Amino acid sequence: MLPGIRVLAAIPNFVSMYHQLNYQSRHSSGEEPQAQLPAVRYRTWLGENEDQLAPQLNLVAKWQPLSIAAEQYRMAATRLVLSNEGRESTVLEITSALKGEGKTTTVVNIGYTLARDLGKKTLLIDCDFRCPALHKYVNVPAEAGLFELLDGKTRLQDCLSTIDEVACSVLLVGKSDGDISELNRIQQLKGFLPQLQQHFDFIIINTPPVLPSATMGILASLEHVLIVVIRAGATPKHVVQQAFTMLGLTAEAQVILNAVEAQSMPAYMYGYPMTYGRERTVGTIAR
């Protein structure tokens, strides 16, 4: 582990969790775990490649709210609320050194948890213009998005997409027939953020990765809190260090360790019941 790092949460690898649920549902009678996944058909849990999840299933805070992963997202969300108590509205950016470390998954789970479990009005903004991904989690898409809002073509309330009934709105990238320069757009957003902050307790920005993209350099001037997602056991230490240097992270950096394998999770995680009362456990990870 790198020095000066504050680990907000360690998220287990949920592919293992879904594999276990898959196994349980085929070998148990009575209540089937897939009853908890109404919108995602059981056979679509795992994509063609068994190591990849159908994108919606990354929202474990919704599908497996009693799992260790969801509990870890609650831990991160609670820490963020406590450490930003003095602010009326907090702008949070979630990034990673490389592509595919789990940024968007972290954005949606923390956003959903802040809204549902901590009662915070939350807005997720997709600023990964080249690889936008928040639309995969939205169930009521708005007609417009960030670009139309920045171009003054629409009102805020007309470009807020939603995830479920929770107070977690999403500003998708949207369409632009004008300027699509990322750097200009981020500058525009910077000017617009104070207006957005009047409506939301937390604004979470889905960003591109640090090392391959110049955009993160300018995005990093928007936030109050910057969280770096590190894919456990995959991203080399020197790569993380390089990203920290590029971001100018000298003080204590906030990190989410993602996709931690079950055998690397602390043993105390497994002694705590993951059910309420007599409810059946479906979200624990086999050790």
Ligand SMILES: Nc1ncnc2c1ncn2[C@@H]1O[C@H](COP(=O)(O)OP(=O)(O)OP(=O)(O)O)[C@@H](O)[C@H]1O
């Ligand atoms: N904790 C986890 N356990 C297992 N798989 C995970 C976990 N978190 C993310 N993944 C998987 O990793 C892949 C990348 O996740 P995600 O899209 O969130 O990353 P990203 O950093 O936003 O990627 P990109 O840089 O392409 O935008 C997805 O297939 C997702 O299902």
Ligand SMILES: [Mg+2]
């Ligand atoms: Mg992403």
